[in-house]
Amino acid sequence: MDVMERAARIEAEGGHVIHMEVGQPAAPAPDSAREAARRALDHGRIGYTTALGLPSLRARIARHYGDSYGVDLDPARVVVTTGSSAGFILAFLAMFEPGDRVAIANPGYPPYRHILTALGCEPVLIETDAASRWVITPEALADAHRQAPLKGVLVASPANPTGTMMRPEALAELVATAEALGIRFISDEIYHGLDYAFPATTAAALSANATIINSFSKYFCMTGWRVGWMVMPAPLVRAAERLQQNLTISVPTLSQIAAEAAFDGAAQMEAVKHGYEENRLILTQALPRAGLPEFLPVDGAFYLYADISRFTDDSAAFARRLLDEAHVATTPGVDFDPHRGHHYLRLSYAGALEEMREAVARIGAFLARG
Template sequence: MRIARRSQVPPFAVMEVLAAANARAVAGESVISLCAGQPASGAPSAVRAAAMGLLADGDLGYTEAIGTPALRAALARHYGRWYDVDLDPARVVVTTGSSGAFLLAFLAAFEPGDRVALARPGYPAYRNILTSLGVDVVDLDCGPATGFRPTTAQLAAAHDDAPLAGLVLASPANPTGTMVTGAELDAVVGWCADHGVRLVSDEIYHGITYGDAGRGATAAGRADEGAVVVSSFSKYWGMTGWRLGWLVLPPDLVPPVDALAGNLALCPPALAQHAALAAFTEESYAEADERVRGYAAARDLLLRRVPALGWSVAPPDGAFYLYADVGTDDSVGWCARLLAETGVALTPGTDFDPVDGARWVRLSFAAGEAAVDEALDRIAAWQG
């Protein structure tokens, strides 16, 4: 029996590294896992308490396919709080993680054979989901020369080669942590609107930002009502395993996404939806902001110590990653040796950049300042 060609996509290498690190830890070895983008502290206290109450005495049956009205309304109010955007809850769709959001958005917005542009380096699941759907991925080479951000000049050049149907833009980006400013986002939104290109704005790391970046610039409420926004409870609120994300859609995409969602998953996880209402309390916002201050301390420590390692790094404006050129031409082997000889788990850059990633690695500092400090001690000793 045959296996469909659409399934022939690479595995997400970070999960393989994580499995190897976990196996070493189970065997009793001292492991510092800085490979996965997972907040160490988990969901806010109020969310966990709400979930326990729901498990004891709550309605955990099916919800609406695109999420409960209460959660969609709370998300709309969140956009007013963070961005001063008056968002209609009817445009909000709750999804099974941001992964489910990308799948629904890509299915609704793009046809097989469409050309969709991505920044390289970038999150590998964009490429792999699009490829599995028969969409042609167009790389935009976004290295140090562009500040690791795509430019409208790059978009214009790619569009001149053959028309683009879409652009996926992440800010803060994975693996680099780089961000676009509000003015830069306006330029991209305007270019996409002028050329009939659907913008998909990945904003899952909003709220985890440093310096004067604010919460991050959102595509919601900007001039182009055709843009799609993807976000998640996983990062800022630390709710990774709860598998809860959302879309902000233009009105024309809501009905097809609603139909797709009902057929593909029936509804997002009911327990997570009901408990997530507690994420919008003052207590939960304060708890999440305190965690972001912890990420900032770990980031500052990294930026102080990295020069002594001789690494060249992307500027981590947000998220909790450091993307570093470590001076190798085999980042997969480099990371494997590092784990075997020091117990420090990092992710090879080939996961994010199939062209130049052999020189780069990604370090997640979501584990906190103490873990990062110890890992850097081990790496410095290992590098000699």
Template sequence: MSSSHPDFQVASRLANIAPFHVMELAKMAADLEKQGRHIIHMGIGEPDFTAAPPVIEAAARAMADGKLQYTAALGIPALREVISAHYRRVYGLDIAPARIIVTAGASAALLLTCAALVEPGTEVLMPDPSYPCNRHFVAAFEGRATMIPSGPEQRFQLSESMVREHWTAATRGVLLASPSNPTGTSIEHGELARIVAAVREKGGFTIVDEIYQGLSYDASPFSALSLGEDVIVINSFSKYFNMTGWRLGWLVAPERLVPQFEKLAQNLFICASSIAQHAGLACFTPESIAIHEERKAEFRRRRDYIVPALRELGFKVPVTPDGAFYVYADCSELAGDADQLTIDILNQAGVVLVPGLDFGPHTARNYIRVSYATSMENLQEAVRRLREYFSGKRNTQ
């Protein structure tokens, strides 16, 4: 038998999918930790809290009771029903459980949505900056993400006028996130309503990623689902419910599209984790909600510390984030290249920050993303190290 390996040719679509720079920095940080360095991680967007105790107990019960088999592709009915009740309690919306599809994380929800709606060669509008995987989901189905430069004047989000200006014959829809990764900014309700109306007028689709909607700090929460049954919303158990590794999310779709999503889910994933689904039921109990709200208040406290601290260090924070756990900070007065700055800070100060490189070309060189999904003690120590780092740079100039 020959031991040689054939030189397979990979699909050409891979050329449109870039490496995730956040993870590359995480690997560099891991190498430094192996050398004995203490590293403060403010890069990856993962809550330092884990699942609430009632959720962990529910998972243990599910395993003990043998609830380990495949579920329906759309998710267990009880979970779809409690998610529906959640929309009624928090947002005052009557969302039929039949419209709710439980997925293997928000990533699977986005993958299903793009598989259902993106044709080869078509365009999807999204802001620059935005979460990199969103444009890669579009590219995976041979569509093209049209990245529209969105600065602090637009809160790093799209507006109705931007959507109308950039809509072409090839455009199929828009993909938004509110609150956003990397900026932590939301789209104001009236502006989002105007965007949805403009897209509807064009016969396109509107997808809104709301995985950070539970972590909104400065205004009454609202869901894009209030703007019509044709809006598709993505959500997740990872952020507000602190269940990143459980890989559980959901999407809400127009009821007429649910059979199409079901067909795709059956073939691509079969179902989300049965254990995670049964555990997810416990996320919505009064006991768990109280825990999640306490943690949300802690995230807000961290935001209120880190934003002024970054400004004192010399970063510009042109828009105070109103949700999620990120600050998008302008470092142009401190360094000429955000990528090199984050590498230097990692090596010299032992703090992981993320350059704008991942999030689109418009802000790549001048912005960094700071995640405050870590303890207050870590944030305070990181600020001390950064102050020392920048003080040393000034002294050597």
């Protein structure tokens, strides 16, 4: 957010900033979603829905799991949420008590640990490395559990900030280990659909006890609509329903109507995904020539996590200089990793093709200047 504010000042003064700092698609929501919202507005009154969400949307989400993963999912296990952010809050409140320890990968999405801390839980950062393809291993989870009992573990595949994915066998082994140890498993699947190296696997296919959190924000380009969903173990659905009734009553109805129609825009979204793939190719091929040859596996999502340790040990200062001098906005790794993040930079490639080419040229010129 600090980078965005600084970029806005540069743009107000007439500068052209290439935005690679925020994980937000440049494309709009599918035509089908926007048209459904227009029809709903023309119809008149937009009222509350039930706390768990529109029954037709929950059924459509359940059908999606059959179509995309071959999973026969009961719509009763689907909970519609105000984006994935509310999903994390509801899931943590339904599963954990203050003082509970919950494992998350490091580096990882900052709100995981911030929400847990705000709710009185203890986030346990499990270090990842190249040997494991930057994911939590069963051995690391078991070791953290031996040190002090864990109540939960949260993983993301594709991950933010790295873009790396868990191979199907790695995810299955981790789910099995968590269940054997009595650790609740949460799978953040918000970037599903944006997979390039190999198809993403849903934890819903591996266990009925896993909680899946997803959103229409990324693949369906609906960030500002603030609508997502959870697939929960059946015994937890009632707790999530009561929490949502008290915290928000229901998810915005207009967003739910649009979200249901978004599934009809899959062909349009696949074209957007193809654009990300082209951007990914530009970065992975051109950044090494520009002077950034080291980055984590770019499997999915729309992020590249680059090692800048040959240039700096202060990623925040480096990102400021890159913005001020080259007008390329990026996110310093310290946002995602309090231990090693000062050596990394996250670049989002969710923007336009020509801007990616221009960004690489600007980064190369910036690095050449030293």
